[in-house]
Amino acid sequence: MLAGELALGGADVVVLERRTGPLTESRASTLHARTMELLDQRGLLEELGTPPAGGPGHFGGTRLDLTTDSPYSGQWKVPQVRTEELLEGWATRLGARVVKGHRLTDLRTAPHTVEATAEAEPGPGGAASALRVRAAYVVGCDGESSTVRELAGFAFPGRDATRELLRADVADVEVPDRRFERHPGGLAISARGPGGVTRVMVHEYGAGVGREPGPPSFARVADTWRRVTGDDIGGGTPLWLNSFGDALRQAAQYRRGRILLAGDAAHHQMPVGGQALNLGLQDAANLGWKLAAEVRGTADPGLLDSYHAERHPAGRRVLDNIAAQALLLLGGSGTEQLRSLFGELLREPRVRAHLAGTIAGVDVRYAAGPGAHPLVGARVPYLRFGAGTDAAAGPGSTFAALRAG
Numbered sequence: 027m028l029a030g031e032l033a034l035g036g037a038d039v040v041v042l043e044r045r046t047g048p049l050t051e052s053r054a055s056t057l058h059a060r061t062m063e064l065l066d067q068r069g070l071l072e073e074l075g076t077p078p079a080g081g082p083g084h085f086g087g088t089r090l091d092l093t094t095d096s097p098y099s100g101q102w103k104v105p106q107v108r109t110e111e112l113l114e115g116w117a118t119r120l121g122a123r124v125v126k127g128h129r130l131t132d133l134r135t136a137p138h139t140v141e142a143t144a145e146a147e148p149g150p151g152g153a154a155s156a157l158r159v160r161a162a163y164v165v166g167c168d169g170e171s172s173t174v175r176e177l178a179g180f181a182f183p184g185r186d187a188t189r190e191l192l193r194a195d196v197a198d199v200e201v202p203d204r205r206f207e208r209h210p211g212g213l214a215i216s217a218r219g220p221g222g223v224t225r226v227m228v229h230e231y232g233a234g235v236g237r238e239p240g241p242p243s244f245a246r247v248a249d250t251w252r253r254v255t256g257d258d259i260g261g262g263t264p265l266w267l268n269s270f271g272d273a274l275r276q277a278a279q280y281r282r283g284r285i286l287l288a289g290d291a292a293h294h295q296m297p298v299g300g301q302a303l304n305l306g307l308q309d310a311a312n313l314g315w316k317l318a319a320e321v322r323g324t325a326d327p328g329l330l331d332s333y334h335a336e337r338h339p340a341g342r343r344v345l346d347n348i349a350a351q352a353l354l355l356l357g358g359s360g361t362e363q364l365r366s367l368f369g370e371l372l373r374e375p376r377v378r379a380h381l382a383g384t385i386a387g388v389d390v391r392y393a394a395g396p397g398a399h400p401l402v403g404a405r406v407p408y409l410r411f412g413a414g415t416d417a418a419a420g421p422g423s424t425f426a427a428l429r430a431g
């Protein structure tokens with residue numbers, strides 16, 4: 027996303043990616059309204075088509091209607107691998123160079139440049155040789171264990187996980203669909219997806235966080251599932267195993283000189299409510315045109331710093347929202363009263379609209395300084411141009427008029 031935005035803004039972009047091919051796991055599957063708007067503003071929805079609607083949303087497991095003023099209200103099901111393919115195709119067409127099979131290992135800053143070293147990844151499809159790139163800026167979009175964040179010494183305060191949700195995609199099992207089902211010992215979710223694969227997610231109250239490195243064993247997931255629900259899935263075939271902790275961290279600064287962070291590199295959160303990927307794409311949309319202007323020499327002083335000033339608080343707000351949802355979802359019997367109070371509040375239209383606006387990402391208001399018009403800092407809403415307006419203003423809508431960036 028960032029490579030596309032930068033290239034659209036006239037910057038020369040190189041993406042160093044350690045993977046040699048596309049993702050093979052399912053990861054994020056939900057696009058929210060604001061992300062759909064951003065894709066529309068770049069003409070990318072025409073290529074994506076209309077994704078299947080994801081049904082009603084939820085807040086910490088309690089049903090939440092996600093209707094907002096966006097034409098893309100609701101949740102849209104797009105596998106992450108498809109989103110990545112769409113954005114890579116777009117960025118490449120705009121001139122960004124994506125260099126795969128190269129793992130960033132070193133960064134050196136000089137007064138006007140940053141030099142990045144990337145080692146060739148071994149194995150089939152891996153690149154033949156190491157690479158050195160000298161750039162005006164480097165942005166770490168390298169995920170939750172960001173090498174850029176580490177090499178550049180960004181502080182990453184927050185807290186470690188104390189609870190976890192175990193997840194498995196399993197073939198050859200028959201279990202009923204469960205939507206946030208609460209049992210005395212924990213929480214169980216299951217849904218049969220395309221191809222007969224069932225995704226199960228389970229949390230056992232008070233169980234803490236697994237100590238094994240890497241993904242949980244299928245035996246642990248199946249044992250936990252049995253203790254919580256009484257059902258046996260141990261005879262199924264695990265296709266993908268994973269666990270999510272409720273750790274919460276955010277880079278103290280999104281910029282240190284010529285090095286910036288975006289996406290999971292800048293914030294680590296539990297993917298409850300499917301906001302993680304959306305938050306990252308929205309960071310990239312905020313940063314792209316500013317950094318491109320800075321590189322072209324047309325940015326006002328302070329423009330690039332407005333990325334941190336705007337996106338850090340926006341990220342903090344989403345992280346707080348995710349933490350509250352994680353507590354409602356994974357808190358044991360001690361949170362029953364809180365859940366029931368939340369259930370009551372969610373029936374209030376203003377509360378519903380407030381939470382839907384945050385999850386959809388459409389209520390972001392960047393601080394615009396004293397005396398600014400109240401609409402300054404808000405997103406451009408979708409408006410159709412009626413008959414009689416100047417056709418040169420754009421082909422039909424505010425979103426279409428933004429396509430050139």
Ligand SMILES: Cc1cc2nc3c(=O)[nH]c(=O)nc-3n(C[C@H](O)[C@H](O)[C@H](O)COP(=O)(O)OP(=O)(O)OC[C@H]3O[C@@H](n4cnc5c(N)ncnc54)[C@H](O)[C@@H]3O)c2cc1C
Nearest residue numbers: 043044053054129130168169173289290297300301302303
């Ligand atoms: C297993 C799993 C399941 C998830 N499920 C969900 C979900 O259901 N819903 C949801 O909203 N979110 C989910 N997430 C989170 C979501 O996938 C992330 O928020 C999203 O991918 C963040 O995008 P990103 O581009 O910031 O980072 P990433 O997608 O992590 O991309 C980082 C990229 O950087 C590359 N990279 C890393 N280090 C280096 C290096 N040193 N040199 C070169 N390249 C490097 C990686 O190969 C990767 O391609 C899940 C995450 C994981 C790990």
